[in-house]
Amino acid sequence: MPVTLLLCEGGDHSPDIRVFGKLLAGICTISPHGGKYGMGDRIITRRKDLQRNSICGILDGDFTNEWSGQRNEPVEWRSNDGAIFFGWRWERKEIENYLIDPIIVERVFPRSLLNIDAYLGALESARNQIACYQAARTALSTHRVRVKPLCNYFGRPRGRKNHPFPNVFDESHCQSEIRSVVSQYSYSQSVGADAVIASYQIYLNECLSGGSRSNAFLSTFAGKDIVWALEPWLSSNGFSGPEAFIERIVVGIERSIDDISSWLPEWARLKWLIQNTSL
Numbered sequence: 001m002p003v004t005l006l007l008c009e010g011g012d013h014s015p016d017i018r019v020f021g022k023l024l025a026g027i028c029t030i031s032p033h034g035g036k037y038g039m040g041d042r043i044i045t046r047r048k049d050l051q052r053n054s055i056c057g058i059l060d061g062d063f064t065n066e067w068s069g070q071r072n073e074p075v076e077w078r079s080n081d082g083a084i085f086f087g088w089r090w091e092r093k094e095i096e097n098y099l100i101d102p103i104i105v106e107r108v109f110p111r112s113l114l115n116i117d118a119y120l121g122a123l124e125s126a127r128n129q130i131a132c133y134q135a136a137r138t139a140l141s142t143h144r145v146r147v148k149p150l151c152n153y154f155g156r157p158r159g160r161k162n163h164p165f166p167n168v169f170d171e172s173h174c175q176s177e178i179r180s181v182v183s184q185y186s187y188s189q190s191v192g193a194d195a196v197i198a199s200y201q202i203y204l205n206e207c208l209s210g211g212s213r214s215n216a217f218l219s220t221f222a223g224k225d226i227v228w229a230l231e232p233w234l235s236s237n238g239f240s241g242p243e244a245f246i247e248r249i250v251v252g253i254e255r256s257i258d259d260i261s262s263w264l265p266e267w268a269r270l271k272w273l274i275q276n277t278s279l
Contacts, residue, residue, distance in 0.1 A: 003274045005050075006087070007033045007043060007057035015250050016095045020058075022253055023260055023267055027274055036060065037149075040079065040086050053279040056087030058270075060094040063141040063152065067206065067213050067220055072265035074273065088273065091266055096223025098264060099249045100230075107263060108252030114237070126229035127217045128209060129169055134221045135207040136174035139200035140181060143191050150185050158228055159243045165228045175200065 006024065010016035010032050020030045033039050039057045046055045059077060074088035092098060102123070106116050140152035154177040155166030166173070175197055182193040206213040213220040227242040239245045253260055261271040 001052070001054045001279055002277060003028050003056050003087075003279065004052070004054040005029045005031060005046065005056075006274065007031050007039055007046075007055070009033060009036055009039075009058075009060055010095075014095075015099060015246060018250050019095060019098070019253060019260075022256075023271060024274055027271070033057065036062075040084070043086050044084070056085075056277075056279070058087050059089045061090040061092050061097075061219070063093065063138040063222075064220070065142050067216065069212075070216050070219055073269040074266060085279075088270065092219040092223070093221065094223050096227055096246060097218055097221075098223075098267075099246055099253075100223055100227055101218055101264065103263060104249065104253070107256070107258075108249050118233075118237070122230055122233040123218075123226070125233075126226050127214065127221065130221065130225050130229050131169075131207045131209070131214060132171045132174045132204060133166060133169045133225065134213070134217075135200055135203040136178055137222065137225075138203045138207070138213075138220075139196050140178060142199055143182075143196050150191060151181050154181060159241065161243065163224050163228060163242075165225060171204065 006020065006028050008016045008020055008030060011034065012032055014032060017030055017032045024030060033042060036059050039059065043055055043057050047053050057077070058074065061075070071091060074090060077086045077089050078084060079086065090097075098104060100123070102116060102120055105114065105119060136154075137152045140150055144150040144152070153164045155164045157163065158165045166177070178196050178200060179193045182191055182196055185191055203213070205211055207221075208214060217226070224242075227246060230245070231242055234240075234242060234245050239248075261268045
């Protein structure tokens with residue numbers, strides 16, 4: 001039996017469930033779960049309660065320990081011992097990484113509203129601006145004690161959803177903030193600032209211009225951070241801010257008469273997996 005119920009991150013009106021609702025319309029039911037933690041247990045419980053195994057979930061890709069290159073397909077998600085199949089993870093960091101993809105943006109906005117060449121330049125500038133910060137977030141993520149996650153961001157809250165995003169992005173500030181975050185993480189003494197800084201230096205080479213993560217920044221950098229780095233460009237080009245920009249993209253997707261699975265290879269692959277995975 002193919003997937004009949006798919007749990008996703010986010011709330012009732014989140015971009016996640018709205019995009020999935022369009023992508024998988026008529027194929028399966030989509031249910032928002034909120035945060036990623038506990039979704040595996042929720043899937044197991046639903047399978048037992050409903051007495052069927054055709055219930056799966058999809059998680060954000062998040063920051064990866066190693067970046068092995070883009071495959072344009074979701075990654076299989078299993079229990080730590082590999083015995084239980086839960087569903088999939090996005091290849092990219094989060095849903096916003098797909099929404100700000102120039103392929104999607106060009107589909108949603110007519111050229112009279114957005115110059116795609118200027119947008120590409122703005123994306124590259126945003127990538128370069130936040131490279132050190134993404135290396136810091138990746139290093140903090142990979143040193144989390146999973147039962148109590150190590151905070152992997154810093155900065156002041158932005159916008160209606162209070163997305164944390166710093167004012168300064170250079171290497172010195174990132175190292176200082178790493179030490180501050182780790183010093184507040186009192187659950188486990190196994191996480192030391194020097195170890196996180198050492199990882200940061202490795203990831204920094206990958207995140208700076210020419211590095212493997214920089215070259216694939218629409219997958220490896222946080223989409224929410226990229227769009228907040230775009231804020232000055234968005235404001236000067238007639239958009240009222242990052243959150244409004246994302247909302248207009250989601251609305252454009254919802255209103256499209258296209259089969260949006262044709263827009264990105266990974267979307268097409270996920271749709272195929274939902275329809276053809278035997279459970």
